[in-house]
Every structure is written in C-alpha cells, then in structure tokens.
Amino acid sequence: MIKTLKHITLFFISVASTLLVCELFVDNAKIVEASLGKYYEDIGKGLPNNQETVLFTEGFGIFKTNNSRFAGREVDTNTSKHINIALIGDSFVESFQVFQRNYFGNIIEQNLSERFKEYTFEVQNFGRANFNLNHNYAYQRVFVDNFDPELIIYFVSNGDLHLEELTPLYPYTKEVDGKLVTSVEFNKDEVERYRLVQNILSKSILLNMLKNAKHATKKHPIPSILFGKVYDWFAPPIRIEIPDTNYIPLPLANKILNNLDSNVIIVNRDYTPLYKPFVDEVNRLGITYWDTSVFVDSLYKQGKDPYYWKVTKTNGHWNQEMHKDIGELLSKKLIQKIEQDSVSILKPRF
Amino acid sequence: MLFNSFIFLFFLAIVLPIFYLLPKKSYKNIFLLAASYFFYGYWDWRFCLLLLLSTIVDYYIGLWIHNTEDVKRRKLLLYTSLSVNLGILGFFKYFNFFIDSFQTMINGLGGNVDSLHLNIILPVGISFYTFQTLSYTFDVYRKKLEPTNNIIDFALFVSFFPQLVAGPIERAKDLLPQLYNKLSPTKDQLKEGATLIVLGLFRKVMIGDTAGRIVDHIFGNLHLYKSIEIIAAVLLFGIQIYADFSGYSKIARGTAKLLGIELMVNFEQPYLSRNITEFWRRWHISLSSWLKDYLYITLGGNRKGQARTYINLMITMLLGGLWHGASWNFVIWGGLHGFYLAAHKFFSKGKTEYDPITRLKDIPKVMLTFVLVAFTWLFFRATSWESTQQIFSAIFDWQASEYAHIFTQILLSYFVLTFALDIVENRFGHTFVLRFKSISIRLGILISLFVVTLIYIFQSKPLPFIYFQF
Numbered sequence: 107m108i109k110t111l112k113h114i115t116l117f118f119i120s121v122a123s124t125l126l127v128c129e130l131f132v133d134n135a136k137i138v139e140a141s142l143g144k145y146y147e148d149i150g151k152g153l154p155n156n157q158e159t160v161l162f163t164e165g166f167g168i169f170k171t172n173n174s175r176f177a178g179r180e181v182d183t184n185t186s187k188h189i190n191i192a193l194i195g196d197s198f199v200e201s202f203q204v205f206q207r208n209y210f211g212n213i214i215e216q217n218l219s220e221r222f223k224e225y226t227f228e229v230q231n232f233g234r235a236n237f238n239l240n241h242n243y244a245y246q247r248v249f250v251d252n253f254d255p256e257l258i259i260y261f262v263s264n265g266d267l268h269l270e271e272l273t274p275l276y277p278y279t280k281e282v283d284g285k286l287v288t289s290v291e292f293n294k295d296e297v298e299r300y301r302l303v304q305n306i307l308s309k310s311i312l313l314n315m316l317k318n319a320k321h322a323t324k325k326h327p328i329p330s331i332l333f334g335k336v337y338d339w340f341a342p343p344i345r346i347e348i349p350d351t352n353y354i355p356l357p358l359a360n361k362i363l364n365n366l367d368s369n370v371i372i373v374n375r376d377y378t379p380l381y382k383p384f385v386d387e388v389n390r391l392g393i394t395y396w397d398t399s400v401f402v403d404s405l406y407k408q409g410k411d412p413y414y415w416k417v418t419k420t421n422g423h424w425n426q427e428m429h430k431d432i433g434e435l436l437s438k439k440l441i442q443k444i445e446q447d448s449v450s451i452l453k454p455r456f
Numbered sequence: 457m458l459f460n461s462f463i464f465l466f467f468l469a470i471v472l473p474i475f476y477l478l479p480k481k482s483y484k485n486i487f488l489l490a491a492s493y494f495f496y497g498y499w500d501w502r503f504c505l506l507l508l509l510s511t512i513v514d515y516y517i518g519l520w521i522h523n524t525e526d527v528k529r530r531k532l533l534l535y536t537s538l539s540v541n542l543g544i545l546g547f548f549k550y551f552n553f554f555i556d557s558f559q560t561m562i563n564g565l566g567g568n569v570d571s572l573h574l575n576i577i578l579p580v581g582i583s584f585y586t587f588q589t590l591s592y593t594f595d596v597y598r599k600k601l602e603p604t605n606n607i608i609d610f611a612l613f614v615s616f617f618p619q620l621v622a623g624p625i626e627r628a629k630d631l632l633p634q635l636y637n638k639l640s641p642t643k644d645q646l647k648e649g650a651t652l653i654v655l656g657l658f659r660k661v662m663i664g665d666t667a668g669r670i671v672d673h674i675f676g677n678l679h680l681y682k683s684i685e686i687i688a689a690v691l692l693f694g695i696q697i698y699a700d701f702s703g704y705s706k707i708a709r710g711t712a713k714l715l716g717i718e719l720m721v722n723f724e725q726p727y728l729s730r731n732i733t734e735f736w737r738r739w740h741i742s743l744s745s746w747l748k749d750y751l752y753i754t755l756g757g758n759r760k761g762q763a764r765t766y767i768n769l770m771i772t773m774l775l776g777g778l779w780h781g782a783s784w785n786f787v788i789w790g791g792l793h794g795f796y797l798a799a800h801k802f803f804s805k806g807k808t809e810y811d812p813i814t815r816l817k818d819i820p821k822v823m824l825t826f827v828l829v830a831f832t833w834l835f836f837r838a839t840s841w842e843s844t845q846q847i848f849s850a851i852f853d854w855q856a857s858e859y860a861h862i863f864t865q866i867l868l869s870y871f872v873l874t875f876a877l878d879i880v881e882n883r884f885g886h887t888f889v890l891r892f893k894s895i896s897i898r899l900g901i902l903i904s905l906f907v908v909t910l911i912y913i914f915q916s917k918p919l920p921f922i923y924f925q926f
C-alpha cells in the first residue's frame with residue numbers, strides 16, 4: 107500500500123515538474139500566447155490593456171495594447187494640432203498577423219504626418235475579430251467616441267452585413283421604440299462563465315495551448331487532423347457556398363447608416379462589391395464610400411493574391427504586401443479627403 | 457508520412473502489433489518492406505519506382521561484382537552503379553541548378569541562351585538512400601562486404617522506413633546482418649525505443665518546429681525585419697535545424713529499436729563541441745563518416761602530403777555542401793566548413809584528441825565554435841545569393857528594433873532548453889530519462905512530454921523535416 111502511494115506520489119511530482127519546465131519554456135519562448143480576451147463592464151469582451159503579444163496565425167504578429175485597451179500607443183490629449191483617425195472593423199483591421207509597424211494604419215499615419223507636417227496624426231486601431239456592422243456601431247458609441255476622432259473609418263465586408271447573428275459578450279445595437287440603443291448588457295451566467303474560463307486560462311499557458319487545440323477543431327474536422335491525407339481520400343468533396351448577391355441586409359443596417367456621424371467613411375474591404383441595397387443607402391445618405399474591391403481585383407490581375415501567405419502557404423487575412431498596398435491607397439484617399447474638408451478636419455482641438 | 461503527425465502514430469500502431477505477431481523472419485521482412493513502401497509512397501507513389509530501380513540495380517550489380525574477379529569488369533560494374541545512382545540523383549536534384557548556372561554564365565558573357573529549366577519534383581530523401589545503396593556497392597567492390605542474395609533483405613535495407621528519408625545513412629555491414637535474423641526487440645530496446653521517440657518528438661515539435669515558425673517568417677520576408685530580428689532568426693535557425701534533425705534521428709532510432717533494429721547514433725550534442733573538427737564528429741555523423749570513408753579517403757586523405765590533405769578536405773566539404781542541395785549557398789556553406797577544418801588542422805598541428813564529455817572550463821571554446829557554425833547557417837538557410845546579400849546589408853546597415861527585448865527573451869529560452877537537454881544527454885546518455893530508478897518518475901516525465909507535444913501537433917500544422925528536401 108505504501109509502495110503504491112509512493113509510486114503515485116512520484117508519478118505526480120514528475121508530471122508536475124515536467125509540466126512546469128514546459129510551461130516556462132512555452133511561455134518565455136512565446137510559443138503560445140495567453141488568451142487575449144478580458145471582460146469589462148463598459149465594453150464587454152475587450153482586449154487586455156498594456157499587454158505585448160506575439161501571435162502566430164497565418165502570419166507572425168507582434169503588437170502591444172495601450173492603457174486604453176486597444177493596439178497602439180497611448181492616446182495624445184495634449185496637442186492642439188492633433189488628428190485622431192479611428193479605424194473600426196473586424197480582424198482585418200485588428201491586423202494581428204503582422205508586426206504593428208507594418209500594419210496598414212501605421213503606414214497611413216506615416217504618410218499623413220509627412221503630408222501635413224504641422225499636425226500630429228494618430229491612426230487608432232479599433233478592429234476586433236468577429237465584429238459585424240452591429241458590433242462596430244455599438245463599439246463606436248460605447249468606446250471609440252471617447253477618443254474624439256476627427257475621422258472614423260468603418261471597414262465593412264459583405265459578411266459584416268449579416269446581422270442575424272451576434273457574437274456573445276460583444277457590445278451590440280438594438281432598436282427600441284424606433285430608436286437605436288447600444289448595449290453591453292449580457293446574460294450574467296454567460297459573463298461569469300467567461301470570467302471563470304479567462305481566470306483559469308490566465309493561470310497556465312499550457313491550458314491556452316489546449317484551448318487552441320479545441321479551436322483547431324472548428325477549422326478542421328478532428329478526423330482530418332488525425333488522419334491527414336487518409337481522411338481526404340474518403341471525405342466527401344467540400345461544397346463551396348456561393349453567396350447570394352441579392353441579399354438584403356436587415357433593416358437595422360439602414361438604421362445604423364442613418365445614425366452615423368458626418369465624419370464617418372465607409373470602406374468596402376472585401377474583394378467583391380458590397381450588397382447593392384446597402385451601397386444604395388450609403389450613397390443616398392451621402393456617406394463617403396470607398397470601394398477597394400476594384401483595387402483588389404487589379405492586384406489579382408497583376409498576379410498578386412492579397413490573402414495568400416507564402417510562408418505558411420495559407421489563405422487568410424491581408425498579407426504584408428497588401429498592408430503596404432492598402433495603406434498607400436487609403437493614405438492617398440485620406441489626404442484628398444483632408445484637403446477637401448480641411449476646415450472641419452484640421453481645426454485645432456483647443 | 458511525417459513522424460510528427462498523428463497518421464504516423466496510427467501507422468506505427470498498426471505496423472508494430474502485426475510485425476510482432478508474424479512468426480517467421482521472411483514474413484516479418486516482407487511485411488516491413490511493404491510497410492516501408494507504403495510509408496514512402498504516402499508522399500507520392502511515383503517516388504517508389506525510383507526506389508525500386510535503385511534497389512534492383514544495386515542488388516544485381518553487387519552480386520555480379522562479387523561473382524567476378526576480373527578487375528576491369530568489376531570496375532565497369534561499379535561505374536555502372538555510380539552512373540545510375542548519381543545519374544538519378546543528378547537529374548532530380550541538380551539538373552536545374554547546373555542548367556540555370558550555365559544559362560546565367562553564358563548570358564553574362566553576352567550570349568543568349570533560353571531557359572531550359574524543367575519542373576522536376578525532388579523525390580523525398582533521394583540523397584539519403586542513394587548514398588546508402590552506394591556504400592553497399594563500394595563495400596562489395598572493396599571486398600569489405602559479402603553481398604546478400606536475398607532481394608527482400610536488400611530491398612528492406614534500402615527502404616527501411618525509420619531511416620529511409622533522412623537517415624542515419626546506414627552502412628550495409630551494420631544494417632544488413634541485422635535483417636538476416638528474425639527481428640524481435642528486447643525489453644531494453646522497447647524501453648529505449650519508446651523513450652527516444654518521445655524525446656525526439658519533443659525536440660522536433662516543441663523546439664524545432666516552433667523556432668522554425670519565426671525563422672520561416674523572417675527569412676521569407678527579409679525586407680520587413682530589422683537587424684537584430686534577422687540575427688535572431690539566423691541563431692534560431694541553428695537551434696531549429698539541430699532540434700529538427702536530431703529529433704528526427706532520435707525518432708528513427710527509437711522506431712527501429714521497437715522493430716528490434718539498432719541504427720547508428722547520428723548526433724552527439726554537436727553544439728557542445730570545443731572545435732570544428734569535433735563538431736563534425738558529433739554532427740550528422742552518418743554523413744560525415746560516409747564522406748570520410750568514400751570520398752576523403754578515396755581522394756587520398758592525408759596520405760599524399762600536407763597540401764593535398766587540405767585540398768582533399770576542401771573538396772570533401774564542398775561536395776558535402778552540394779549534397780545538401782542544388783544551390784551555391786550550400787557550396788559556400790561547405791566551403792566555409794572546409795576552411796574551418798583546414799585552419800583547425802593547421803593550428804592544432806594534427807592533434808585531435810577527443811573527450812566526449814564537455815566540461816565547464818570548455819565554455820569559451822564551445823561558444824566560439826557555436827558562433828563559427830552559426831555564421832555558416834546564414835548561408836545554409838538563405839538559399840539564394842540575393843537573400844544572403846539582404847542579410848549582410850541588414851547587419852551592416854544597423855536598424856534598431858522596438859522588439860529587441862522580445863527576440864532576446866525568445867532566443868534565451870531556446871538556448872537554455874537546448875543546451876540544458878544537451879548537457880544532460882552528454883552526461884547521462886540519449887535515453888537519460890531511463891536513468892531514474894523509479895518507473896513512476898520515468899513514466900511521469902515521458903507521458904507529460906508526449907502529451908504536451910501531441911497537444912501542440914493537434915493545434916498546428918506539422919512542419920516537414922528540413923532534411924527531407926535533401
């Protein structure tokens with residue numbers, strides 16, 4: 107009996123010691139990063155503040171969040187001739203696949219600073235993975251507006267216009283008595299569950315690795331991960347779903363458009379034109395609208411695939427070349443816009 | 457089939473029980489041969505045809521050489537084997553390299569030659585099995601080895617799956633005799649085999665693959681990275697290639713042990729070497745000993761005077777570099793190592809005593825050797841002259857990085873773990889975990905490492921072994 111107990115104890119001590127060494131190595135070598143989510147009363151699920159992160163996705167990204175809980179440097183509130191430009195959108199705007207210095211917002215910032223030398227510019231990254239138009243708008247109202255941006259750019263794709271489903275614990279917009287209301291009220295059990303999971307994950311990097319493994323099953327079926335090519339031999343062919351080009355977004359989308367401020371620009375970040383009813387409404391309301399799908403098309407014609415990552419041989423978010431290209435394109439457009447509306451955009455802050 | 461994939465573990469889980477249950481030596485060997493061809497054909501079944509061709513040619517040539525005493529005929533047969541094997545290797549691996557170099561040279565001299573570049577797929581591991589079969593023919597020719605008259609045994613010697621695609625490059629005199637007997641692993645072999653597989657997988661996946669992600673991203677987009685980041689990538693590549701290849705060799709040896717076969721040790725903690733000569737005694741031992749026995753000594757070795765010794769050394773290392781791949785960068789890599797070896801030979805005046813245990817007082821020498829070797833990795837990984845130039849200009853035209861602290865931390869983590877594992881291995885052997893008397897401790901360590909590795913494999917795409925491309 108004592109012998110068995112001794113064996114069990116030794117086994118667990120050796121397991122714990124080995125896992126501790128692995129934990130230290132995985133953490134310090136930045137092999138896996140701690141979960142990037144944190145729950146806040148004012149914005150729901152957000153990014154942790156002041157955290158430097160190394161992330162391996164289809165790309166290799168390093169970025170740091172500031173005290174205000176978004177990726178980038180601290181917000182400047184002391185300079186009179188300072189222009190804030192807020193970028194709102196999903197993971198394409200978030201740009202966790204590249205180094206912060208190579209992300210398109212940074213390129214825009216450099217170009218604007220060079221063009222308007224007497225001003226300082228800050229292009230603020232409010233991109234959040236899985237945000238759709240509903241979340242974007244709510245996020246602007248509950249969070250982004252606090253930073254008094256002179257310009258707000260919404261990056262939208264057709265996928266973002268499907269407002270039927272919302273991501274849990276993200277700020278959202280709803281219509282109450284014909285008015286738009288933004289909310290961060292969530293199911294309490296869901297919040298507690300999320301907090302508990304985050305709390306557990308913060309204790310060990312190996313648990314985060316386990317979580318990532320679980321996430322991997324969302325992208326690839328388990329038999330495909332386990333059996334590789336053998337699975338492909340027997341798996342049914344993948345059906346490609348063709349998007350319905352005649353899709354009409356929910357009325358909420360138009361309601362959001364009607365409530366946007368005059369300093370908002372909408373950018374189609376997709377490789378296809380946005381749904382026609384949506385674009386028609388944007389045009390009807392006179393909102394500045396830039397469609398980059400034509401630009402993406404021209405890149406394809408030049409033999410460039412902006413979504414292809416040659417190192418990892420995968421398709422995904424904008425690759426580094428695209429960040430540069432889109433950064434340059436939007437810089438030109440923004441310079442034009444600022445020159446046109448210089449009175450309202452370049453007015454001193456105080 | 458990659459060792460660092462679940463499918464390989466399933467493959468083993470099917471192959472091993474059937475292999476153990478088979479009653480006769482011949483059945484076991486036929487089954488292993490079939491399994492080896494399946495393992496190889498899993499990449500591309502067409503590769504098996506080349507393997508088969510190489511097997512048939514060397515099997516019969518080996519017998520014919522043995523059966524004749526006619527010197528001319530023996531030579532002719534040897535050259536036939538060399539031509540077929542090196543011809544296949546040359547075509548698949550070097551055709552485009554030489555044709556492109558020729559085109560560049562002619563066009564550079566004012567000529568006008570159109571591109572003759574062909575889209576050739578390089579069969580996985582072709583350099584490894586070609587060298588293995590060549591060693592058989594050489595040994596039979598030199599009357600150091602009796603050829604086998606069992607084609608199954610010979611075919612298994614050529615295609616034995618644990619070492620088929622990335623070595624160790626086994627000598628027929630070591631591997632073939634093991635195949636003549638009924639294969640049955642001992643209890644110790646089973647323990648050591650399982651331990652080596654777990655330790656090898658951990659090295660390959662958790663150290664090699666993870667370091668490789670950073671290396672691949674930086675070398676794939678050199679223009680985006682700052683000086684310190686590029687230097688970190690070069691140093692990390694040194695860690696990656698070592699963890700990758702030594703991890704592979706461990707899995708290969710471990711798998712072979714589970715089948716009752718002993719393969720040679722391919723790595724003996726090379727980064728603990730105190731000089732470059734020692735490094736080559738500890739790094740990719742099966743290749744360096746092959747080059748020494750069949751190339752350096754054939755060229756005359758050190759028997760034809762001092763000057764000739766250095767020339768032979770240089771030729772051996774240049775060709776050794778070219779063996780790795782069809783690129784001038786590999787030639788430079790080999791040339792640098794040849795130069796290092798010659799310089800060391802010159803300054804040490806031929807004194808090359810070798811103490812397998814590296815001690816604390818050796819740290820400065822170990823560091824110097826590592827720096828010299830790390831410098832050569834730059835050429836090895838860059839693969840093209842343009843990339844090499846980009847790296848040098850990034851180093852000399854210094855650009856500070858805002859992420860220097862992160863890269864330093866990452867580098868330190870990899871170095872500490874790699875060297876710690878090597879120091880333990882150097883003192884307590886490759887299966888150091890088995891030195892613990894308590895089976896509970898052994899199991900605790902191995903199960904933990906295995907589980908952590910499997911979780912990582914599950915959540916990421918497995919990276920192929922670097923040496924597969926050679």
